[in-house]
Amino acid sequence: MADYQVSxxxxxxxxxxxxxxxxxxxxIKRVExxxxxxxxxxxxxxxLTTTQYTALTALEGNPAMTAAALARHTFVAAQTIxxxxxxxxxxxxxxRRPDPSSRRQALLALTPAGAQLLAELRGPVAAVERRMTxxxxxxEVRAVEGRLRAFRVALEP
Numbered sequence: 001m002a003d004y005q006v007s008x009x010x011x012x013x014x015x016x017x018x019x020x021x022x023x024x025x026x027x028i029k030r031v032e033x034x035x036x037x038x039x040x041x042x043x044x045x046x047x048l049t050t051t052q053y054t055a056l057t058a059l060e061g062n063p064a065m066t067a068a069a070l071a072r073h074t075f076v077a078a079q080t081i082x083x084x085x086x087x088x089x090x091x092x093x094x095x096r097r098p099d100p101s102s103r104r105q106a107l108l109a110l111t112p113a114g115a116q117l118l119a120e121l122r123g124p125v126a127a128v129e130r131r132m133t134x135x136x137x138x139x140e141v142r143a144v145e146g147r148l149r150a151f152r153v154a155l156e157p
C-alpha cells in the first residue's frame with residue numbers, strides 16, 4: 001500500500017487513512033472526481049456528458065453567449081467548444097442566433113428542447129447533491145458553499 005500520492009487519480013487500499021493525511025487540494029480533487037462520476041452516471045441515461053450538461057446550464061443562466069464565453073463557462077478550451085456546440089446543435093438542444101452587435105459572430109442559446117432536458121434533469125442532479133450533503137445541516141451546507149466561494153475568489157485573478 002502506497003503512503004504517497006502518485007497522481008490525482010491515485011487510490012490507495014487504505015483510503016480513509018490516506019484522506020486523513022491528505023492536503024486540502026487533494027481532498028477537493030477527490031470530491032470533484034466523485035461528483036463527476038455520479039453526474040456521469042445520471043447524465044449518461046439521457047445521452048449527455050457532464051461537459052455538455054455544464055454547457056447547457058451555462059446557456060440557461062446566460063441566454064445569449066458567444067462560443068468563446070461558453071468555453072470559459074464550461075471550463076473547456078476554445079478549440080474544444082466548436083465540436084461541443086456542433087453536437088448540442090445536432091441534438092436540437094442549442095441554436096445559433098445572429099449577434100446584433102457583430103456580423104462576424106453568432107450567439108448561442110438554448111432551444112425549448114434544451115430547456116426541457118434541463119428541467120427533466122433537475123431532480124436527478126439534485127439527488128446527487130443531496131446524497132453528497134445528507135450528513136450536513138442546512139447551515140453547514142451554506143458554510144461549505146461560502147468557503148468554496150472564498151477559495152475560488154482567492155485563487156482567481
